[in-house]
Amino acid sequence: MQMRSFLGLTAHCGVVTGLNSVTLGVYELSERRTSEYLSEILLNTFREWGINPETISAVVTDNAGNIVKAIDLAFSQRKHIPCFAHTLNIGAQTILHNDKLKNIILKMESIITWFKQSCIASDELRKATTEETKLIQDISTRWNSTYFMIERFLKLCVYVNEIVSLLSPFEAATREVSGDH
Structure with missing residues (x-):
């Protein structure tokens, strides 16, 4: 690309x-x-x-x-x-990058990335929810995207936890068997 x-x-x-x-x-x-x-x-x-x-x-x-x-x-x-919005974004990003929040956000982002890269996990999440609700990845230039990512993650965390616990060992084993790393 x-x-x-x-x-x-x-x-x-x-x-x-x-x-x-x-x-x-x-x-x-x-x-x-x-x-x-x-x-x-x-x-x-x-x-x-x-x-x-x-x-x-x-x-x-x-x-x-x-x-x-x-x-x-x-x-x-x-x-x-x-730009006021850009200046506000810089302030919000500074707050979001404190050590405790940053670690939580990074963990959340890695789980969301896994869902975005896994067709199986994405399909399971789509089946588990009644509406067309999917996880949202944040964008560093838009501070409110982090808010929307966290809000959606919390809304779907019960489904996410269940799917991660069921699939992540299976997908890791599948990658090892197929040679995908």
């Missing part, structure tokens, strides 16, 4: 009838994401749309150093505003 990076640019402006938003572009990033490269993309996009960079009042991005510097380069003055 090849990973690709993209940069999306959206403009928001107020007019007499209310607020308007428009997607200026979504660009596949073909080079290292240096502040100079990102700044160049920003300025090229403004030229394409006929937007004078001096008319930009603020730019909201995540807190990554390269994009913060790119905003400074593109506008020659400080117009960067850190």
